[in-house]
Amino acid sequence: GAGVSQTPSNKVTEKGKYVELRCDPISGHTALYWYRQSLGQGPEFLIYFQGTGAADDSGLPNDRFFAVRPEGSVSTLKIQRTERGDSAVYLCASSPQGRGGTNEQFFGPGTRLTVL
Amino acid sequence: KQEVTQIPAALSVPEGENLVLNCSFTDSAIYNLQWFRQDPGKGLTSLLLIQSSQREQTSGRLNASLDKSSGRSTLYIAASQPGDSATYLCAVNVYQLIWGAGTKLIIKP
Numbered sequence: 237g238a239g240v241s242q243t244p245s246n247k248v249t250e251k252g253k254y255v256e257l258r259c260d261p262i263s264g265h266t267a268l269y270w271y272r273q274s275l276g277q278g279p280e281f282l283i284y285f286q287g288t289g290a291a292d293d294s295g296l297p298n299d300r301f302f303a304v305r306p307e308g309s310v311s312t313l314k315i316q317r318t319e320r321g322d323s324a325v326y327l328c329a330s331s332p333q334g335r336g337g338t339n340e341q342f343f344g345p346g347t348r349l350t351v352l
Numbered sequence: 353k354q355e356v357t358q359i360p361a362a363l364s365v366p367e368g369e370n371l372v373l374n375c376s377f378t379d380s381a382i383y384n385l386q387w388f389r390q391d392p393g394k395g396l397t398s399l400l401l402i403q404s405s406q407r408e409q410t411s412g413r414l415n416a417s418l419d420k421s422s423g424r425s426t427l428y429i430a431a432s433q434p435g436d437s438a439t440y441l442c443a444v445n446v447y448q449l450i451w452g453a454g455t456k457l458i459i460k461p
Contacts, residue, residue: 269448278356278441278451279396292448327396329449340386341449345395 238262240344242328248350249318257313257347261330268311269341270303271327279327285311318351325349354379356444358452366460367434373427373455375442380420383445387416387427390439390454399440400427432459 241260249255261268266287271279281295285305293303300318305311315322325348329341355378365371375385387399400409400416402425408417415428425442439456443449 271449276453278443278453279449280451281448284448295448340384340398340401341445343396343398 240328240330240342242326242344242347244347245345246348246350248352250352251318251320253318253351255315255318255349257315257326257349259311259313259328259330259344261309261311261328262342263309265330265332265342266308267331267333267339267341268305269329269331270311270313271329273325273327273346275324282313282326315349318349320351323349323351354382354444354446354450356442356450356452358440358442358455360455361453362456362458364458364460365432367432369432370428370430371432371457373429373440373442373457375425375427375452377423377425377444377450379446380423381446382420383447385416385418385425386443386445386449387414387425388441388443390441392439396441429457434459434461 243258268285270282273279283303284292288308300316303313325346327346328344331339331341333339357376359374384403386401389397389399402409402418413430418425437459439454441454443451
């Protein structure tokens, strides 16, 4: 079956602009995670959805970042007033269930965001 | 606070050697631990997942061990090949994944 997909694969934008990054999880997976990976580092947790609700958004760096998952499937990560420091690869993962945690997380290919 | 450390940060070895990559974590309260491979400019490939109740997992030339009490995991690669060159990341699952910074591995032909 299809894996996790993310669009776009690459996004170049100018400082101050608004961007949306999309994630399509594996069908039937209730848990969805967003991570961010800066160059030369491991990924860092941003936000976790269980169904439609954001169960943990403690990793979002500031209020310019927001994510939604209105129907419990596709999720969109939204970044307002982008800054050069937002440049990174944004990774999405899904798993069959959420907290409770023996489940493997399956990753999409990522969106590479470059803010000029 | 859970922290994950990978040593060494980079490793270069001749083809054919067996090698060990190390991962340590500070809090033993984990659900599982995963090893990933990442090629330059590419996404993550999951290699092995070890549940907290397990001691090791094997896949082909790869063997991963887990010692929760000491907060350590190792990834053993047998008979290394140039195609194994990549960055290897470990992550502990505390429901979200907490990641190390990775070991960049270069296998010289």
